[in-house]
Amino acid sequence: MRFSYTIPAVLIGVSVFVQPVIVVTLASEQQFNDKARKLTVRIDLNKTPAGSGVILYKQVDIHKKTNIYYVLTAKHVLSQSGEYSLITYPDQKPHQISPSSVTLLPDVDLAILQFESSADYSFATPIKVEDLKATDGARVWIVGYPKYTVGSPIPKDPPVIPGNIILPPGQSLDNNYDLAYNNPTARGMSGSPILNQRGELIGVHGRGGKEINPNNSAPESVQINYGISIKVFNERAAKAFFELGMKNLEQKNYTRAREDFSLALRFNPKFADAYMGLSRAYFGMVNYAEASRNVSRAIDNYPKTANNPQLAEAYRLQGAIFVEQKNYREAEKNYQQAIQFNSNDANFVADVQRRIEALPKPQISNVPQPKPTTPPTTGTQPVATRLPSDWVFTTLPAQAKVFTVAFSPDGRFLASGTEDGKIQLWDLTAGKSSAINAHSKEVNAIVFSPDGTKLASSASDGVKIWNLQQGSLSHFKNLANASLKVQSIAFSPNGQNIATGTAEGQIKLWQVNTGKWLRDLSGHKGRVSALAYSPDGKIIVSGGIDNSIRIWNLSQRNSQPLVLTGHQDLILSIIFSRDGQTLITSSRDRTIRMWNFNTRQLQRPPLSVDGLILNFYVAISPDGNILASGNNSNIKIWNLSNNQSQELAGHNHSVSSLVFSSDGKLASGSQDGTIRIWQKK
Known part of the structure; x- marks a missing residue:
């Protein structure tokens, strides 16, 4: 895909930055630009462009009959005091941003904000983390809104700016910046999505771009820009929403905790602690089916090592769920597993032993029960097993x-x-x-x-x-x-x-x-x-x-x-x-x-x-x-x-x-x- 990146001439005597224009030569390039712009939002401070963002996904709110959209941007875009709003594309509709709708990610220059709308907006497809290495030296595009002079008209279409990755992804810089590229960005484009040739989101632009020269229509040439990859984002986003979930769990706000833990798992599907939190939230909501399903996923994702208190706690929780379901046999099995994985903690063992002793004892029957049989298998050849x-x-x-x-x-x-x-x-x-x-x-x-x-x-x-x-x-x-x-x-x-x-x-x-x-x-x-x-x-x-x-x-x-x-x-x-x-x-x-x-x-x-x-x-x-x-x-x-x-x-x-x-x-x-x-x- 080849793009020609040009800057139109500016009117003499007028101090205004005119946005870069992509000269389209192929229909596929126009389609790429259109799709890229639909993922991108403008973030305004006091009705003046302050940065950009990318729509990650939407969540349907059944009760409100509306959509909750999640937008990723750079944290420093939201660092000043004032009234922030988000402008969607192509309808140019403003959405107010309240402080409660913003989540600042720890140890990284990233933030997630939310807005509600009944409209159907496009959202990004993040690249698989394991495919990031393939972007070294590859063509990438940045889509965002430069910072325009106050009072100047703001063009509807954000520029789609091509360039190349110039350092291997994953090389950590300060503040967890780990992408470098040579796209000629302008000041104010922080938070813009970085897309590969398939339109996948590989990261968020954060640093680079020069001040606009009032006497020149174009920004100074920028040799290196820096961004944060989707890998870093996933790690920090999962941690941030997990911590929010734990706070809501402590306050017994189980519905909100469930939403937070679910978001953490969206960014890290193997996050065992988040499955545990989600199980506790469902337990508090008396939804034992979902509580059991999620603690099982936690058990699957914890390492099966000796003296693992986290795994032991998961088995203890699973045992408590079985007690509520009156499945006392399975409850005891899980309690015994809990002791096995945390046998060095005397207080933990004593608590689990008390739980086992409190289980109702099964009634003794004189009728012999058939022993369960486990069907043998040999390779892919099925072996029949007779049942009673x-x-x-x-x-x-x-x-x-x-x-x-x-x-x-x-x-x-x-x-x-x-x-x-x-x-x-x-x-x-x-x-x-x-x-x-x-x-x-x-x-x-x-x-x-x-x-x-x-x-x-x-x-x-x-x-x-x-x-x-x-x-x-x-x-x-x-x-x-x-x-x-x-x-x-x-x-x-x-x-x-x-x-x-x-x-x-x-x-x-x-x-x-x-x-x-x-x-x-x-x-x-x-x-x-x-x-x-x-x-x-x-x-x-x-x-x-x-x-x-x-x-x-x-x-x-x-x-x-x-x-x-x-x-x-x-x-x-x-x-x-x-x-x-x-x-x-x-x-x-x-x-x-x-x-x-x-x-x-x-x-x-x-x-x-x-x-x-x-x-x-x-x-x-x-x-x-x-x-x-x-x-x-x-x-x-x-x-x-x-x-x-x-x-x-x-x-x-x-x-x-x-x-x-x-x-x-x-x-x-x-x-x-x-x-x-x-x-x-």
């Missing part, structure tokens, strides 16, 4: 926590998506598997096309389509990008289109072969967590965090969806029976509802389970007689023909996905890192 029931299962060892599984239409292949961003493909006929690095984030959904020739996968970094040929996957096309934060996907019955549900409440329809966006369906308030096409392809049914189920008639483009209500929590699963007459939905409220799809009425009273269920996903057998649901680490089998049920045990962590094959096999993916394939004897 009419089911057997085989075990497939995955490479990480499994979040989603899918059968190919003919039942030969099974695909799994895992926490580390991999897709593993199992050839069940040949007894072998292969894995690909599909996403940079955990894979949250996968689905085969109806003809079995393609596989779609989604993660927070976007949606990808894969070709399945001769038992292996190859990349075909990208659809939605990272900014959409896709949570759910579904293939149309003819395989030509894909529906994606986003974290912000939209359903987007795409054409598979071309990657073309077709249309949006808007109505959910927050995350769309489940999607399904009707068997005839004329209807899409969606469910979300707003507890509602919405039925969209695709033939009526501007019609409002029909809304089914009744669930009291997040919708987890939506599936159709094979004949399309029954719609089955499950929710974190621990109920399964079966709807007559023609009348939109319940066919029977909801099926429900007792106790706390973290993941309550469901699947229905091809003949429509068996319904399976994940009950924590067990699977409950509901026989719809005789209304009997039984539980299948085998996993040692929560079941995160269930799916039936066309010949009646049931696959269950679990966060214990295994997949079970269940079959009736």
